[in-house]
Amino acid sequence: xxxxxxxxxxxxxxxxxxxxxxxxxxxxxxxxxxxxxxxxxxxxxxxxxxxxxxxxxxxxxxxxxxxxxxxxxxxxxxxxxxxxxxxxxxxxxxxxxxxxxxxxxxxxxxxxxxxxxxxxxxxxxxxxxxxxxxxxxxxxxxxxxxxxxxxxxxxxxxxxxxxxxxxxxxxxxxxxxxxxxxxxxxxxxxxxxxxxxxxxxxxxxxxxxxxxxxxxxxxxxxxxxxxxxxxxxxxxxxxxxxxxxxxxxxxxxxxxxxxxxxxxxxxxxxxxxxxxxxxxx
Amino acid sequence: xxxxxxxxxxxxxxxxxxxxxxxxxxxxxxxxxxxxxxxxxxxxxxxxxxxxxxxxxxxxxxxxxxxxxxxxxxxxxxxxxxxxxxxxxxxxxxxxxxxxxxxxxxxxxxxxxxxxxxxxxxxxxxxxxxxxxxxxxxxxxxxxxxxxxxxxxxxxxxxxxxxxxxxx
Numbered sequence: 361x362x363x364x365x366x367x368x369x370x371x372x373x374x375x376x377x378x379x380x381x382x383x384x385x386x387x388x389x390x391x392x393x394x395x396x397x398x399x400x401x402x403x404x405x406x407x408x409x410x411x412x413x414x415x416x417x418x419x420x421x422x423x424x425x426x427x428x429x430x431x432x433x434x435x436x437x438x439x440x441x442x443x444x445x446x447x448x449x450x451x452x453x454x455x456x457x458x459x460x461x462x463x464x465x466x467x468x469x470x471x472x473x474x475x476x477x478x479x480x481x482x483x484x485x486x487x488x489x490x491x492x493x494x495x496x497x498x499x500x501x502x503x504x505x506x507x508x509x510x511x512x513x514x515x516x517x518x519x520x521x522x523x524x525x526x527x528x529x530x531x532x533x534x535x536x537x538x539x540x541x542x543x544x545x546x547x548x549x550x551x552x553x554x555x556x557x558x559x560x561x562x563x564x565x566x567x568x569x570x571x572x573x574x575x576x577x578x579x580x581x582x583x584x585x586x587x588x589x590x591x592x593x594x595x596x597x598x599x600x601x602x603x604x605x606x607x608x609x610x611x612x613x614x615x616x617x618x619x620x621x622x623x624x625x626x627x628x629x630x631x632x633x634x635x636x637x638x639x640x641x
Numbered sequence: 642x643x644x645x646x647x648x649x650x651x652x653x654x655x656x657x658x659x660x661x662x663x664x665x666x667x668x669x670x671x672x673x674x675x676x677x678x679x680x681x682x683x684x685x686x687x688x689x690x691x692x693x694x695x696x697x698x699x700x701x702x703x704x705x706x707x708x709x710x711x712x713x714x715x716x717x718x719x720x721x722x723x724x725x726x727x728x729x730x731x732x733x734x735x736x737x738x739x740x741x742x743x744x745x746x747x748x749x750x751x752x753x754x755x756x757x758x759x760x761x762x763x764x765x766x767x768x769x770x771x772x773x774x775x776x777x778x779x780x781x782x783x784x785x786x787x788x789x790x791x792x793x794x795x796x797x798x799x800x801x802x803x804x805x806x807x808x809x
């Protein structure tokens with residue numbers, strides 16, 4: 361019988377080393393449709409890289425990312441402190457197997473901020489983010505691991521939008537924020553992750569859920585509008601121009617506040633993201 | 642696809658144009674924010690040979706080297722982009738990374754018959770094409786130390802050459 365730790369470790373390695381089928385397909389379509397030769401070459405390189413990474417179970421990118429955990433729980437299931445500890449141990453095991461880039465910062469509060477304490481050489485020393493727990497109607501206990509890289513974190517923005525009672529205003533503001541973010545990221549084509557909620561925490565949680573559940577083959581009208589408008593910027597893969605600055609948008613719109621403001625979390629996921637995999641525990 | 646083997650000759654570099662896809666084989670060096678200023682200082686003091694570093698016709702790949710592999714960091718970070726001119730004067734012919742660089746840097750490269758090449762962040766592919774790696778200088782910098790890699794057919798696209806940039 362496979363232990364929880366082994367299941368989690370395998371899930372983390374898959375998240376960091378493979379594309380899902382919908383992700384491969386969106387690249388195949390982009391390669392077929394991209395007219396700029398150099399940009400098409402970039403798209404092929406990214407897809408080839410994914411195929412090699414999957415075969416070797418090796419990292420897609422040398423920035424292997426920080427593990428973020430999304431746990432879905434059905435009504436009849438329960439989570440114990442012991443299970444959370446086993447998940448944590450599985451993450452350590454998975455980071456060592458991948459292997460993750462050893463980038464845990466050592467030391468006290470000040471040393472972790474200015475990095476004066478140096479780096480831990482153990483890939484497994486990288487502490488995952490707090491677990492996001494979501495009740496679901498399915499009879500399931502499902503863990504999704506997302507490996508979030510540093511570049512998109514630098515360019516991500518969580519900020520209010522005064523909506524003026526217009527969806528167009530919100531879409532336009534997301535697009536206005538996304539274009540420079542995609543351009544500065546460098547590692548395009550991007551997937552835009554968007555969460556819209558009542559507070560910074562809620563919006564970011566919704567953005568995480570969008571990354572955990574989004575499907576390149578299933579796009580809402582809202583998501584298509586954002587993708588289409590950002591692609592008009594002609595940034596292209598690696599900034600080389602072309603039709604594919606953004607492959608898709610994964611948006612999750614939550615409950616909203618009775619006010620003139622919406623809080624929007626936006627992350628320009630890099631060409632390998634969302635790097636994610638799921639496992640039932 | 643233009644096949645290139647290190648060390649690069651002046652003539653081989655002078656024939657490259659923006660948009661050319663090249664395949665790079667041979668020994669290349671790595672360096673990014675932390676180590677490049679130290680390499681420049683050592684070069685200006687004539688101390689590269691004692692460290693076993695030969696930059697004539699060389700490639701500098703802007704990457705860390707960790708157990709996870711290699712992959713380009715943004716070449717327009719201050720410490721990296723400011724290294725283009727002095728390293729080119731010390732013999733480097735190709736700066737390998739990603740991201741748009743300034744017009745001034747493009748001009749300086751041209752004056753020194755050097756190029757900037759853009760390499761996608763394809764770590765798994767690059768790992769399968771890297772056959773040797775060794776730390777050659779400043780091991781105390783950990784994954785940002787200067788490494789020498791032996792590579793086979795790394796693919797890149799010429800991003801700046803002869804005063805032109807692919808980002809123009």
